[in-house]
Ligand SMILES: Nc1ncnc2c1ncn2[C@@H]1O[C@H](COP(=O)(O)OP(=O)(O)OP(=O)(O)O)[C@@H](O)[C@H]1O
């Protein structure tokens with residue numbers, strides 16, 4: 001059996017408290033495990049500050065984990081030496097949120113898009129490089145001639161296509177997209193999402209697609225992972241997870257969705273459950289907001305597990321069986337203490 005395209009094993013990133021995260025640290029990411037198959041789109045959702053970008057940076061090897069592994073086709077990225085990692089980068093690339101800030105305004109598009117090629121091969125032939133840039137610009141719906149223009153000559157949607165072209169120029173197997181469509185207006189967003197679907201279909205590119213927009217996940221993702229305060233609380237096929245959430249937090253996100261806007265959602269209680277001595281990092285982090293919380297949720301951290309009746313789905317909640325049995329009968333969320 002071949003290894004999956006991407007596998008995260010127990011991935012953690014703690015800030016402060018030294019690299020061991022022993023004392024006073026903040027767990028931006030905590031023991032996240034998931035698998036992304038070839039040519040699939042895996043969505044990551046969760047509120048602001050839950051660790052999505054931290055996860056993206058680790059997968060793109062732009063940051064180093066406190067613990068755990070990032071395996072690309074079975075190979076641990078953080079076990080590679082710098083040269084081997086640089087070579088391996090052709091297989092995974094990243095697209096950021098801001099189509100304005102992520103492109104150097106002083107460089108022509110051709111040079112911007114060709115940049116990852118330089119990292120791989122410092123002296124590629126000019127003709128080969130230009131041909132590849134033209135090809136990849138056309139593959140994202142721009143023109144070969146756009147290589148000669150500057151970023152300010154393009155709209156936000158076109159700039160995001162340029163950023164995607166840059167990510168695709170090495171022919172990656174995986175693209176990590178961190179809020180890549182969030183800054184775009186709806187019609188442009190739809191075009192870029194269609195491009196993502198095309199790239200998956202036509203070129204077999206897989207995406208780790210990070211967004212706070214459940215509608216985007218619903219539209220394009222095969223699987224979804226829901227994060228809360230650095231932990232993955234639920235993963236499964238996107239359609240099933242949204243139809244029948246197994247974690248009360250997923251359900252809360254879905255209920256909040258018609259009102260949209262993260263600004264309108266109850267604020268996450270950030271550092272409180274996570275700061276301080278790891279010995280006290282115990283229990284379910286969602287407990288203060290959970291309508292189903294019991295004494296067990298305080299005493300015992302729920303670990304991700306599967307439910308035999310629902311293959312392919314994983315959930316970290318003591319009440320998953322109750323959620324599976326009666327997904328539509330949750331009591332209303334408790335009022336927040338100030
Ligand atoms: N360099 C850093 N030093 C200290 N703490 C950090 C650092 N980077 C991130 N954090 C903290 O880690 C947590 C997760 O941050 P992250 O940027 O991953 O969240 P996010 O889910 O991407 O949020 P958003 O939706 O707003 O982009 C936050 O509490 C943040 O303050």
Ligand SMILES: [Mg+2]
Nearest residue numbers: 052053054178
């Ligand atoms: Mg982020």
